[in-house]
Amino acid sequence: MPELAEVEFFRKQWTPGAGQKILRVALHGTKRLFRGTDADLISARLAGAKFLAAEARGKQLLFRFSPHAWLGIHLGMSGRLSAEPADFVPGKHDHLVLVQKRRTLVFHDPRMFGRVQFQLSRTAPKWWTEIPPAITSPEFTKAWMADFLARHPKLALKAALLLQSGFAGVGNWMADEILWQARLDPRHPAGKLTAAEITTLYRVARKVCKVALATIGVDWSDPPKSWLIHVRWKASGCCPRDHLPLKTATIGGRTTRWCPRCQK
DNA sequence: CGAGATGTTCGGCT
DNA sequence: AAGCCGAACATCTC
Numbered sequence: 001m002p003e004l005a006e007v008e009f010f011r012k013q014w015t016p017g018a019g020q021k022i023l024r025v026a027l028h029g030t031k032r033l034f035r036g037t038d039a040d041l042i043s044a045r046l047a048g049a050k051f052l053a054a055e056a057r058g059k060q061l062l063f064r065f066s067p068h069a070w071l072g073i074h075l076g077m078s079g080r081l082s083a084e085p086a087d088f089v090p091g092k093h094d095h096l097v098l099v100q101k102r103r104t105l106v107f108h109d110p111r112m113f114g115r116v117q118f119q120l121s122r123t124a125p126k127w128w129t130e131i132p133p134a135i136t137s138p139e140f141t142k143a144w145m146a147d148f149l150a151r152h153p154k155l156a157l158k159a160a161l162l163l164q165s166g167f168a169g170v171g172n173w174m175a176d177e178i179l180w181q182a183r184l185d186p187r188h189p190a191g192k193l194t195a196a197e198i199t200t201l202y203r204v205a206r207k208v209c210k211v212a213l214a215t216i217g218v219d220w221s222d223p224p225k226s227w228l229i230h231v232r233w234k235a236s237g238c239c240p241r242d243h244l245p246l247k248t249a250t251i252g253g254r255t256t257r258w259c260p261r262c263q264k
Numbered sequence: 265c266g267a268g269a270t271g272t273t274c275g276g277c278t
Numbered sequence: 279a280a281g282c283c284g285a286a287c288a289t290c291t292c
Contacts, residue, residue, distance in 0.1 A: 001270055001271095006270070059271080077271050077288095078289075110289050111269090111288050113287070162271090164272085171271070173270050174270075229270095233269095252283095253285095254269095255268080255269080
């Protein structure tokens with residue numbers, strides 16, 4: 001489920017617990033979600049620790065605890081975070097549960113494609129600091145984006161937009177949305193864009209991220225009615241601009257939908 | 265009931 | 279030999 005804006009929405013679900021202690025931890029530590037992580041250490045160190053802050057970069061979430069503990073959560077395909085009442089009883093898919101005095105913070109993930117990471121250190125974990133600049137940040141310049149595309153010249157644009165090393169937080173629906181708004185064919189090679197197309201792609205990518213964060217990311221409200229997202233999963237979906245039936249194909253390993261007329 | 269899903273990773277192929 | 283592609287991961291829903 002979660003891309004950039006959804007991840008931001010879920011981050012906010014845990015922020016009411018910031019500044020307060022974790023009383024107890026419950027987790028399914030043997031599950032795939034905890035691969036490469038010492039799950040017992042999470043229980044031992046977070047019980048009694050103070051939850052300091054929640055941050056998101058791209059699709060990655062980081063929760064900081066005192067003293068010097070960092071909890072990473074990736075929501076995968078079906079993960080979500082919620083704040084439940086203090087007497088919440090965890091279900092089968094509630095893999096990480098942090099009990100506080102006034103609420104319970106829950107990481108729920110049926111498909112278990114998500115991931116939990118944990119590190120004790122003064123400085124932030126490498127997997128966090130290595131995430132590239134946010135698309136909405138000043139560091140994400142047109143030149144930086146153009147350079148990234150130039151390093152993957154033969155890759156289809158759709159596949160390039162899905163690379164988290166370049167477009168942090170963009171997932172399947174956002175990639176289709178950006179390409180549709182930029183009027184670019186998802187099969188177009190990333191290295192064969194004109195200067196004008198690069199400018200358009202850059203502006204549209206920033207706008208789609210910004211608007212998605214301001215709507216979905218705030219309260220899960222709908223992005224503008226004019227967007228492709230409202231029709232892209234309907235089998236009979238038509239282009240909102242010229243009402244032609246959308247084409248469907250697998251590009252970059254994912255179902256891709258686009259307008260055969262206005263996307264070149 | 266079978267197919268596919270808002271994601272990542274790994275192994276194999278070019 | 280870097281880069282690309284398909285498969286696998288586990289469960290639920292349409």
